[in-house]
Amino acid sequence: MDMLINGQWVATKETIPVIDPWDGSLVDTVPHGTPQHVDQAISAAVSAFRSWRFSPVAQRMEILRKVADTVAHYLEDFARLIAREGSKTIREARKEVRRCVNTLSLSAEEARRLYGQTIPFDSFPGGEHRHGYWYREPIGVIAAITPFNDPLNLVAHKLGPAIAGGNTVVLKPATVTPLSALKLAQAFQDAGLPAGVLNVVTGPGGEVGDPLVSDPRVRMVSFTGGVEAGLHITRLAGLKKIGMELGSNSPVIVMADCDFDRAVADTVSGAFWAAGQNCIGVQRVYVQRPIFERYLEAFVAKTKTYKVGPKLEENCDMGPVITEAEAKRIESWIREAEASGATVHCGGQRGGPIGTVVEPTVMTGVTMAMKLGCQEVFGPVVALWPFDELEEAVTLANSVDYGLHAAIFTRSLSAAHYAIKHLECGGVIINDSTDYRLDQMPFGGIKNSGLGREGVAFALLEMTEPKVVCFTE
Ligand code: NAP
Numbered sequence: 001m002d003m004l005i006n007g008q009w010v011a012t013k014e015t016i017p018v019i020d021p022w023d024g025s026l027v028d029t030v031p032h033g034t035p036q037h038v039d040q041a042i043s044a045a046v047s048a049f050r051s052w053r054f055s056p057v058a059q060r061m062e063i064l065r066k067v068a069d070t071v072a073h074y075l076e077d078f079a080r081l082i083a084r085e086g087s088k089t090i091r092e093a094r095k096e097v098r099r100c101v102n103t104l105s106l107s108a109e110e111a112r113r114l115y116g117q118t119i120p121f122d123s124f125p126g127g128e129h130r131h132g133y134w135y136r137e138p139i140g141v142i143a144a145i146t147p148f149n150d151p152l153n154l155v156a157h158k159l160g161p162a163i164a165g166g167n168t169v170v171l172k173p174a175t176v177t178p179l180s181a182l183k184l185a186q187a188f189q190d191a192g193l194p195a196g197v198l199n200v201v202t203g204p205g206g207e208v209g210d211p212l213v214s215d216p217r218v219r220m221v222s223f224t225g226g227v228e229a230g231l232h233i234t235r236l237a238g239l240k241k242i243g244m245e246l247g248s249n250s251p252v253i254v255m256a257d258c259d260f261d262r263a264v265a266d267t268v269s270g271a272f273w274a275a276g277q278n279c280i281g282v283q284r285v286y287v288q289r290p291i292f293e294r295y296l297e298a299f300v301a302k303t304k305t306y307k308v309g310p311k312l313e314e315n316c317d318m319g320p321v322i323t324e325a326e327a328k329r330i331e332s333w334i335r336e337a338e339a340s341g342a343t344v345h346c347g348g349q350r351g352g353p354i355g356t357v358v359e360p361t362v363m364t365g366v367t368m369a370m371k372l373g374c375q376e377v378f379g380p381v382v383a384l385w386p387f388d389e390l391e392e393a394v395t396l397a398n399s400v401d402y403g404l405h406a407a408i409f410t411r412s413l414s415a416a417h418y419a420i421k422h423l424e425c426g427g428v429i430i431n432d433s434t435d436y437r438l439d440q441m442p443f444g445g446i447k448n449s450g451l452g453r454e455g456v457a458f459a460l461l462e463m464t465e466p467k468v469v470c471f472t473e
Helices: 035-052 057-073 075-085 090-111 153-164 179-190 205-214 227-237 260-276 289-304 324-339 390-397 413-422 456-462
Strands: 003-005 008-010 015-019 026-031 130-138 141-145 168-172 198-200 218-224 241-245 250-254 282-288 343-346 361-364 381-387 405-409 427-430 464-472
Touching: 003 035, 003 179, 026 075, 026 179, 035 141, 035 168, 035 198, 035 205, 057 075, 057 090, 057 153, 057 179, 075 090, 075 179, 090 153, 090 456, 141 153, 141 205, 153 168, 153 179, 153 218, 153 456, 168 205, 179 198, 205 218, 205 227, 218 227, 218 456, 227 241, 241 456, 250 260, 250 390, 260 282, 260 289, 260 381, 260 405, 282 289, 282 390, 289 343, 289 361, 289 381, 324 343, 324 361, 324 381, 381 390, 390 413, 405 413, 413 427, 456 464
Parallel strands: 141 168, 141 218, 168 198, 218 241, 250 282, 250 405, 282 381, 361 381, 405 427
Antiparallel strands: 003 008, 003 198, 015 026, 130 464, 343 361
């Protein structure tokens, strides 16, 4: 597939292969974008902004609705593309497509709710003869940079609100999974989005990303990805707005009074969804001591039922991780923990046709000094610990540099309220795993998990700014 600049599909002599991480087969190729392409895309976005900023909201809504309809109509095609270029199984991919339809529909709806407010200027002496209000204006050109793990819906989370708010966009999708984003861009073009409002440049993070985020014509960088690239971008960006959706190693607290079967099922699913490559995936599980042994046994038994295999097979529960390099890194973290005294209860091995499969792995005895304890594994590995008192579990949950989602399973209202109040994170999920997300809720983290919030209405606020108007009689 080609990339989109100023309404034209652009090819390059040098291309980048997109490889299916299950078997290494070639899915497609995309252009190897250069800093010159970035410059052209930003120029197109600047020029398109001059008129798009004044486009009627009804026009933006109609385009967003049409794109949502197209994605819904071609659900299976989008799902197969997600499942081929990325790690997800076909069932996981279908869910992502349905969520993308919801994200785009929400964006169309929220466009009409971009309200302002009147201001009582006469609340301070001297303002008696003044009247006015504030309303929201688009920011301008937004650089949208997206990761590999949700290659369609996380793109929609940037394009939907940006376009609803009257902005123009230069999108740089993850190099390993650019195809779903390009197919979505095609749907926007087919829906009548004017040339230059959405541009997509494919190419490596540094080569394409650096000139994109450092360009002063770009007024906001909306980034989703790892903390390392996030920090690099904040240093480069200069004086512009920044939205950062970063990683985590999410904790789940399981109290002895919980619905046991539900806690096991939801936590296993939360740990191994998308082969653990999920920013809100379950990585640390703290289980109250009276039920710890039974919970561990049930958790391991449930994990052993997982069918890992070719992603397009309907009964496949988990696919490979995104590259062999990532699989080797995850494997090395398991070996490091084992060498320092941790125990692998199931999984722990790497395999698959091209070495990209990491078995669903359950561990105990992990310490906070080990990478698996304190960093984001972003793979199908989960660690369990026993605890005695809730206060202790909350302290352990908070003892990392991340804070995206945290969860607690309990039937006690006071335990839930204690957790809500004391867990340091952007969202607390009660009686489900950390990987629960509705696309309209505010989503984002604290500490190294990010800056600002997505979730359509919240992203729309981040991507617009107030302008005040004051009439004097
Ligand atoms: P990544 O390596 O940080 O890459 C994310 C994006 O940033 C890719 O498009 C990448 O391009 C680009 N990039 C890399 N270096 C750049 C630079 N110097 N300038 C501009 N862009 C640059 O992350 P990933 O491995 O794709 O995704 C996994 C991470 O994303 C995990 O940490 C996960 O937790 C996080 N994540 C967070 C959320 C959230 O909403 N909080 C959601 C999903 C994922 P290339 O592909 O070309 O390197």
